[in-house]
Amino acid sequence: MGFGMSSPGRDAAGSGASDDAASAEETAEKTLPPDARVDLAKEREATGIDGVFDSLDADLVGLTPVKTRIREIAALLLVDRARSKFGLSTSTPNLHMSFTGSPGTGKTTVALRMADMLHRLGYLRRGHLVSVTRDDLVGQYVGHTAPKTKEVLKRAMGGVLFIDEAYYLYRSDNERDYGQESIEILLQVMENHREDLVVILAGYKDRMDSFFASNPGMSSRIAHHIDFPDYTLDELDDIGKLLLKAEGYALTADAKKTFYEYLEHRKEQPRFANARSVRNAIERARLRHASRMMATDQAVGRDELTTLTPEDFLGSRVFTEANTETPTS
C-alpha cells in the first residue's frame, strides 16, 4: 500500500466540511470577469482571521519574527483565494514548516494557533493538531515503522502534524535505525499530499540544524524555517504577569520588583526554559503562598488569598544560590 495515489480535490471535501470551506466552494464555482475588483479587507474579515491574530498578540508576548511570518502566510493565502476567483491558476503553496528555538519559547502554542489559522483561511479542511514524537512514528522491529508512520499521517490528514523534537527521527550513529524509513515516508507524503496536511517539525536550533544537514531532502521540502528567539527580561516579566492574571493572583509593588530580580537571576542559571521556567516559578510561589496562609492564625480575606508578597519569591533556591555564587549542577 502506498501514498502515491490521487487524492480528493479540496472541493470534494464533503458534506461535513465547515462553513468556511462551504463558502469557498461556492465562490470557486463562478469565475469573476477580468475587470472585477475584490475587496481583500472584506475577504479577510469573512475568514475571522483577525480574531486569531488578536488572540495571538494578546496571549503571546514578543516573538515578533514569528508573528510577522504568520501574517505573511495569511496574506499569501488570502491573495491566492482572490486569484482563484479570477480563475487564475494557483498551485497549492508549500506550507510545511520547521520551528526552531530554545525550550519554552512557544513552539507548540504557535503550532496550535497555526492549525486554527490555516483552517480559517480554508487551507486545511479540519484544522486539528496531531502532536507526535519519535515514539509515535518509529517502530520497534522490521516492518513496524511503515504502518505506524502511515497511521499517524492518516490521523493528521486535514490538519497539522506537529513532530516535536524531530531530530530524534534520525540517528546518525546507527545506519539501520528505523527512523530513516519513517523520514522517507514523511517526505513522500509531504510532497504528494500537500493539500491534505501541513507538517511542522520542531526542536532546538542546533540539533535541528544538524538534522537538516544530514537530511537535505527534508530541508528543501520545508518552505518556512521559523526561528523562535529567546525572550528578553521584560518579555519574561510580561509573561509572568499574564500567567498570574490568568490564575487570579496579584503582586504587591515589592513583589513585582522581587519577581523581576528573580527572573534576572534565573535567566543566568543553567536549564533556563524561558516561559516554562516562569510558569514553574509562579507555581512554586503559589505553594509558598499557600503554606504561608496555612501558618497564619487569623482569618484570611480575599486580598490575602490573591496577593503574592516578596517572601513568596525570596524563598526560592534561585536567590540563595545567586547570593552564595555556588554553581548548580
Place this chain on the structure above:
Amino acid sequence: MRITQGTFSFLPDLTDAEITAQIQYALDNNWPCSVEFTDDPHPRNVYWDMWGLPMFDLADAAGVLVEVNACRKAKPEYYIRVNAYNASYGKQTVALSYIVQRPTDEPGFRLERQEVKDRQIRYTLHPYAADAPHGRRYNGQQ
C-alpha cells in the same frame, strides 16, 4: 449481472468525490472506517478480507481514501467496500457499508436445483466466478 450489496448499491457507482463525502459523513458521526475486499460475490459471503486494520481517530476523509486507492491499486479486479462501524453502546454494529469498486465484468449467478427425497427440490445460487479458484477469478487477474 451487477451485484447489489450494501448501501447505495442500486445507485450508479459512486464517484471519488461522493465516496469522500460518505466517508466524511461517517467520520463526523464518530464511526471508524475500514476497507475490505473479496472476489467471492455470493450474497451470503459476509466475511471479506480486511485491507489493513480499521482506522480509528481519523478526522478527515483523505486518510481513508488513501487506503481505498491503495487497495484498488493492489486488487484491481476485486470487489472493495468501505465499512463504517458505530461503536456506541446499544448499537455496536456496522452502520454503513458500500461497494467502492467492482470487477469490470460480472458474470452473475446460475440457479442450481437439487432433487431430494419425496420429489422435493432445493434451490441454491452458484456464482459463475466461483468456478475458478480464489485469486484467478474475474479476467484471471491476481
